[in-house]
Amino acid sequence: MLKLPVYCDYNATTPCDPRVVEAMLPYFTEQFGNAASKTHSFGWIAEEAVDLAREQVARLVGAEPSEIVFTSGATESDNLAIKGVFDMYAGKGNHIITCVTEHKAVLDTCRHIEKMGGEVTWLPVNSEGLIDLSQLEAAIKSTTILISLMYANNETGVVQQVPEIGAIAKKHGVLFFSDATQAVGKIPVDVKRDGIDLMAFSAHKLYGPKGVGALYVRRKNPRVRLTAQLDGGGHERGMRSGTLNVPGIVGFGKACEICRNEMETESRRISGWRNKLEASLTDLPDVLVNGNTQNRLPNVSNLSFAEVDGEGLMLGFNKNIAVSSGSACTSASMEPSHVLKAMGISDELAFASLRFSLGRFSTEEQIDYILQQVKATVDRLRQLKPAGI
Numbered sequence: 140m141l142k143l144p145v146y147c148d149y150n151a152t153t154p155c156d157p158r159v160v161e162a163m164l165p166y167f168t169e170q171f172g173n174a175a176s177k178t179h180s181f182g183w184i185a186e187e188a189v190d191l192a193r194e195q196v197a198r199l200v201g202a203e204p205s206e207i208v209f210t211s212g213a214t215e216s217d218n219l220a221i222k223g224v225f226d227m228y229a230g231k232g233n234h235i236i237t238c239v240t241e242h243k244a245v246l247d248t249c250r251h252i253e254k255m256g257g258e259v260t261w262l263p264v265n266s267e268g269l270i271d272l273s274q275l276e277a278a279i280k281s282t283t284i285l286i287s288l289m290y291a292n293n294e295t296g297v298v299q300q301v302p303e304i305g306a307i308a309k310k311h312g313v314l315f316f317s318d319a320t321q322a323v324g325k326i327p328v329d330v331k332r333d334g335i336d337l338m339a340f341s342a343h344k345l346y347g348p349k350g351v352g353a354l355y356v357r358r359k360n361p362r363v364r365l366t367a368q369l370d371g372g373g374h375e376r377g378m379r380s381g382t383l384n385v386p387g388i389v390g391f392g393k394a395c396e397i398c399r400n401e402m403e404t405e406s407r408r409i410s411g412w413r414n415k416l417e418a419s420l421t422d423l424p425d426v427l428v429n430g431n432t433q434n435r436l437p438n439v440s441n442l443s444f445a446e447v448d449g450e451g452l453m454l455g456f457n458k459n460i461a462v463s464s465g466s467a468c469t470s471a472s473m474e475p476s477h478v479l480k481a482m483g484i485s486d487e488l489a490f491a492s493l494r495f496s497l498g499r500f501s502t503e504e505q506i507d508y509i510l511q512q513v514k515a516t517v518d519r520l521r522q523l524k525p526a527g528i
């Protein structure tokens with residue numbers, strides 16, 4: 140018996156994997172020590188658990204454990220990377236390059252940088268959601284200190300040309316920061332292969348708990364330095380003060396270990412269902428896939444339903460199916476998605492678009508239910524719409 144509502148919004152957040160919860164539980168009660176307490180076993184046990192988690196997290200992205208800084212999530216990691224570089228490298232320059240389709244956590248941090256006297260170049264994207272590499276290279280100047288470009292877009296799943304961006308950054312001696320919140324755990328990410336100097340990601344997008352994340356900070360060739368954005372006890376090698384969230388970090392580590400072991404089979408299964416969903420919905424007249432489909436996250440399909448009232452579309456089945464009509468963080472407002480707009484999609488079509496994001500606990504039965512519900516709603520709305528409007 141299918142349980143309703145069906146969850147199809149894994150890019151907004153994922154449920155904790157029960158194996159993650161099991162690993163975390165002892166660290167709330169018996170093993171509650173502060174990982175910074177050096178004088179007794181409660182502290183040592185907590186520190187050991189954090190060390191293991193740091194290894195598990197690092198291994199998933201090809202980093203060294205000492206290159207992982209634990210934070211409260213990707214929003215904090217984005218802020219720390221961009222503001223930390225801006226403050227630390229002020230002597231070299233004040234210019235940052237980013238892109239208009241970034242997540243708000245990067246966009247708003249870059250707007251803050253502008254208010255602080257920094258200069259930001261906002262790269263456009265093409266209709267597929269990709270930046271132009273020659274435009275990126277041409278934007279670099281002697282004052283450029285950072286390129287901040289996301290790995291995969293949260294709304295469309297489009298994966299940027301990350302190794303190429305890393306090579307351009309290296310060639311010009313500019314640091315490369317990538318917000319990889321949606322990519323890590325879904326596709327193989329390797330900071331060394333990709334030439335990434337700083338990278339943000341988050342536990343709750345990969346079946347770990349909410350409120351925990353990481354910033355990868357390269358230690359060699361070049362060693363990246365950051366100005367801390369929180370003053371305090373100097374935790375995390377001075378980059379992020381504050382008592383560590385030990386249960387959360389343990390869960391993050393376990394979640395990363397599971398992703399590393401299961402990513403290949405999981406992404407094959409999920410992309411199969413995503414393709415089935417997409418093929419069947421695009422069989423309807425005037426349904427368009429948004430974003431490049433050659434290099435895309437395996438779990439996402441962003442579709443526009445022409446000639447359908449966007450609000451009606453959501454209201455048609457949102458009691459039974461949890462999907463998003465844009466970024467989760469902005470779905471409270473009725474603004475058309477800034478990502479779809481940047482790709483040249485009209486406001487009307489952007490409003491009539493849905494992001495389906497599948498995940499570990501999706502089932503084929505759910506996919507069939509979604510198909511039936513969405514098709515029925517689209518048919519009904521199209522019949523209601525007066526001709527010519």
Ligand SMILES: Cc1ncc(COP(=O)(O)O)c(C=O)c1O
Pocket residue numbers: 150151211212213214215242244289291292293318319320321340341342352467468
């Ligand atoms: C690309 C991207 N960056 C950053 C964030 C923010 O992550 P967090 O919720 O861990 O702060 C999200 C969450 O939706 C995201 O998708």
